[in-house]
Amino acid sequence: MNFIKRIFTGMKQDAEPDVPMDSSVTEDIESSPVTEEASQPEATPSFPDVRRVLQIPVISEGIFPENSDEVLIKAQPSPAGDQCLFTVNRSLMTGNSWFFTDFESAAGSTLAEKLFCLEDVETLLVCECTVTITRKDKTLVDWVPLAKEVGTAIREAIQEGGGLISEKIIADLPTEEEIREGIQKVIDVEVNPGVAGHGGNVTLMAVRGNSVTIQMGGGCQGCSAADLTLKQGIHTSFRTAVPRVGAIFDETDHTAGLNPFFS
Amino acid sequence: MPKVNTFKVKVQTGPQGMSEPVHFNFNSHKMEFENVTGSAESGKNFEGNFAVNSFAHSLTLVGPQSGKWGIEKITVEYDCENEKPYTVQFGGVNLDETTEVNIWQDPPVLAFDV
Numbered sequence: 080m081n082f083i084k085r086i087f088t089g090m091k092q093d094a095e096p097d098v099p100m101d102s103s104v105t106e107d108i109e110s111s112p113v114t115e116e117a118s119q120p121e122a123t124p125s126f127p128d129v130r131r132v133l134q135i136p137v138i139s140e141g142i143f144p145e146n147s148d149e150v151l152i153k154a155q156p157s158p159a160g161d162q163c164l165f166t167v168n169r170s171l172m173t174g175n176s177w178f179f180t181d182f183e184s185a186a187g188s189t190l191a192e193k194l195f196c197l198e199d200v201e202t203l204l205v206c207e208c209t210v211t212i213t214r215k216d217k218t219l220v221d222w223v224p225l226a227k228e229v230g231t232a233i234r235e236a237i238q239e240g241g242g243l244i245s246e247k248i249i250a251d252l253p254t255e256e257e258i259r260e261g262i263q264k265v266i267d268v269e270v271n272p273g274v275a276g277h278g279g280n281v282t283l284m285a286v287r288g289n290s291v292t293i294q295m296g297g298g299c300q301g302c303s304a305a306d307l308t309l310k311q312g313i314h315t316s317f318r319t320a321v322p323r324v325g326a327i328f329d330e331t332d333h334t335a336g337l338n339p340f341f342s
Numbered sequence: 343m344p345k346v347n348t349f350k351v352k353v354q355t356g357p358q359g360m361s362e363p364v365h366f367n368f369n370s371h372k373m374e375f376e377n378v379t380g381s382a383e384s385g386k387n388f389e390g391n392f393a394v395n396s397f398a399h400s401l402t403l404v405g406p407q408s409g410k411w412g413i414e415k416i417t418v419e420y421d422c423e424n425e426k427p428y429t430v431q432f433g434g435v436n437l438d439e440t441t442e443v444n445i446w447q448d449p450p451v452l453a454f455d456v
Contacts, residue, residue, distance in 0.1 A: 130405065130441055130442045131440055132400075132402055132441075132442055132444055133443045133444065134444050135433050135434070135443055137432055137433075138431040138433055151455070152455065153454065153455055153456070155451055156451070157451070158451060165456070226454070226456045229456065230455075
């Protein structure tokens with residue numbers, strides 16, 4: 080019994096000499112009935128509970144005053160500094176999103192044309208009331224000078240009152256079913272076979288308009304390279320195979336799961 | 343993941359309360375709050391804090407060992423090293439012996455008007 084107790088507690092009892100383990104002792108342990116003491120929960124407090132971690136929404140307060148006639152814009156650089164999110168107090172593209180890769184792709188879209196006139200803008204993603212911009216010069220981390228120019232360009236485009244997004248883009252927007260089929264095929268044929276080597280997997284969670292939400296699981300969840308995989312691998316695969324896909328959201332909780340990097 | 347000096351939790355319980363001590367998990371270490379006021383019983387408010395002085399990987403509020411705990415609102419005030427103190431409010435959630443809820447949020451990213 081003392082031996083059993085020591086296994087559970089991991090503590091050595093100094094008052095008693097260690098007795099070498101032999102087969103008779105083993106038999107004694109195995110044949111002895113489990114007593115009330117051994118089955119008490121006191122023997123297992125060192126084992127943590129395994130519980131399911133729930134994620135609940137953060138209640139955020141509005142970032143802009145309501146009913147303002149002014150065009151208000153907030154800039155929020157990403158922690159890595161490679162892109163900056165601009166949130167505007169009005170819709171720029173309702174229900175859908177569009178990824179502009181270069182100046183040529185901006186033809187007819189006033190907002191994108193003005194933004195690509197700024198020297199350091201590499202790509203831009205317009206989604207609802209936001210614009211996400213990546214810059215050409217990856218060595219610069221201070222977004223303030225460029226962000227001010229971007230703010231001015233967005234404000235000018237809105238105040239001119241023309242079509243922010245070209246009519247051709249709006250007319251050619253794919254259906255959700257087309258997006259779902261295309262993205263699911265890329266995931267099945269290209270992405271998942273690639274990440275499976277690292278024990279990972281990617282799941283298409285939702286399609287809204289031409290925007291998709293994915294979740295990374297297995298070895299990808301919590302992996303320190305997940306951001307790189309997402310931006311350089313998954314985004315590229317999705318946009319190559321389904322050029323009209325818009326925003327790609329990742330709703331993976333990289334701190335949870337059974338195999339996270341941060342555990 | 344910043345170093346958390348202290349954090350303070352305020353929990354507003356709905357009609358489904360519980361009478362057990364409130365626990366939290368910090369980096370998977372289950373602990374009780376300090377400087378506790380109020381309770382987690384039906385309709386009551388619970389407040390407690392803890393001086394962690396460690397780097398946050400995960401922070402959760404743990405459900406009761408038995409029964410259910412219906413939470414209406416959770417407010418967490420974080421005081422992290424080299425960061426301005428910030429407060430995050432979470433919505434409602436129901437916890438039981440199989441669940442815990444994430445209450446960790448990274449410090450807000452700098453945003454500015456342009």
